[in-house]
Amino acid sequence: MTSHAHVNHMPAIPLYGPDFAAHPQAVYARLREYGQVAPVDIAPGVGAYLVVGYRAALDLLHDTATWSKDPRAWQATVPPDCPVLPMLGWRPNPLTSDGETHARYRRVITDAFAMIEPHTLRAETARAADSLIRRFAAAGTADLVAGYARPLPLVLFNQLFGVPYEDHDRLLAPMAGMLEAQNPEEATRAGAEFEEYVAELVAVKQRRRGPDLISRYLDHPAGLSAEEVVHHVVLTLAAGNEPTANLISNALSRMLSDDRYFSSLAGGALTARDAVHDVLRNEPPLANYGAHFPRTAVDFHGVRIQAGQLVLVSYAAANTTPDGLPPGPRTDGGAHLAWSAGPHACPVRGHALLVATTAIEQITSHLCDLEPTVPRSRLPWRPGPFHTALAQLPVRFSPVHPEQAGITPWTEGPAAGPAPS
Numbered sequence: 001m002t003s004h005a006h007v008n009h010m011p012a013i014p015l016y017g018p019d020f021a022a023h024p025q026a027v028y029a030r031l032r033e034y035g036q037v038a039p040v041d042i043a044p045g046v047g048a049y050l051v052v053g054y055r056a057a058l059d060l061l062h063d064t065a066t067w068s069k070d071p072r073a074w075q076a077t078v079p080p081d082c083p084v085l086p087m088l089g090w091r092p093n094p095l096t097s098d099g100e101t102h103a104r105y106r107r108v109i110t111d112a113f114a115m116i117e118p119h120t121l122r123a124e125t126a127r128a129a130d131s132l133i134r135r136f137a138a139a140g141t142a143d144l145v146a147g148y149a150r151p152l153p154l155v156l157f158n159q160l161f162g163v164p165y166e167d168h169d170r171l172l173a174p175m176a177g178m179l180e181a182q183n184p185e186e187a188t189r190a191g192a193e194f195e196e197y198v199a200e201l202v203a204v205k206q207r208r209r210g211p212d213l214i215s216r217y218l219d220h221p222a223g224l225s226a227e228e229v230v231h232h233v234v235l236t237l238a239a240g241n242e243p244t245a246n247l248i249s250n251a252l253s254r255m256l257s258d259d260r261y262f263s264s265l266a267g268g269a270l271t272a273r274d275a276v277h278d279v280l281r282n283e284p285p286l287a288n289y290g291a292h293f294p295r296t297a298v299d300f301h302g303v304r305i306q307a308g309q310l311v312l313v314s315y316a317a318a319n320t321t322p323d324g325l326p327p328g329p330r331t332d333g334g335a336h337l338a339w340s341a342g343p344h345a346c347p348v349r350g351h352a353l354l355v356a357t358t359a360i361e362q363i364t365s366h367l368c369d370l371e372p373t374v375p376r377s378r379l380p381w382r383p384g385p386f387h388t389a390l391a392q393l394p395v396r397f398s399p400v401h402p403e404q405a406g407i408t409p410w411t412e413g414p415a416a417g418p419a420p421s
């Protein structure tokens, strides 16, 4: 679909650029004027339909007879350098597969993660957290996005993939390059380095297995080829890294700017878990995703959608308009779609929750007088149609020196690479 063919010939609303990043709820309010489904542009000249209603989102996510996750027909209609292809293009992995293939691929990931004991995951997360905190603890200031929330899942995944500590930067550097790159050449180069690194890692594990995720992917009875394993490792990193980083930084920023959390340090009223649930409902890290394509032309909540057209689900908009939910106060924190729903819902939400809450608890207990240096309303957000992502979270705190005996539980072990410049 191009940006000219739209519902009722009304203009598509852009989901890229600084306006959407700064005021997403204002944009969702405009989109709701179209009804349950609205026309958007996710990049210049790349149109899509966005499902903004909770009920319509559930209808779509559970109806695999009508909707496919396979993007190949749509992909053939966009240029090969289309900037959203890295997020939406086909790969042999669960995210872009249907039916039996999907079930086979997904089982590899769920079975491998099921073998990680919660206490091990908590301990590994705490170790990754400590190695990062050591890099800035003595400074008394830090940007908790660049220095903590974003590198933390990467350091953790390196551990879970069985990468020796001294090799961590080989993954961290190209991942940072891909995420930060301002120009396509740099992003492409970083992307190639990253895939090369993962392919090398898989080759090493093919020769010598260990007690790690990649070895479990290789040995799974589903019998993935080495190439499929590479794609599953890439998906694990891509799906696990950004949303987890955003869950941590969005929740930390809420905690640090909300007196209810601040006073609860003494009173115990609200916890890291509450902040995480607040974010899942009100600022879901994956804001708009869930790419689907109708198998044949379909009338969906009043909109005619042609076969193969791109339809995305706005978890963020649907969460904040819970039509179809029972009214009144809720004791469960409210139903939400932050993990999506249906057969493609996040397969490791328990693990992700444990990582996020541990990461938050670890830093707030080591640096207990953390204070934001910029009010939350003035914090910058990263542009992009898919995520809700803080660009920075500058803080100050009383400096803590590694040699302060009894104060720093992280004196053991090396720091994770050089401090950010």
Ligand code: HEM
Pocket (backbone or CB within 6 Å): 094, 095, 096, 106, 109, 235, 236, 237, 239, 240, 241, 243, 244, 247, 280, 284, 285, 286, 289, 290, 291, 315, 337, 338, 339, 340, 343, 344, 345, 346, 347, 348, 351, 352, 355
């Ligand atoms: C340990 C970290 C994580 C890993 C390894 C991971 C992995 C995955 C994988 C493999 C899928 C694809 C499932 C399928 O297609 O059947 C997926 C889907 C999804 N995950 Fe996670 N995830 C992680 C953390 C998160 C976090 C923190 C969030 C946000 C709260 C999240 C939200 C989602 C959503 C919304 C989907 C559906 C994808 C879509 O919209 O198409 N995940 N995840």
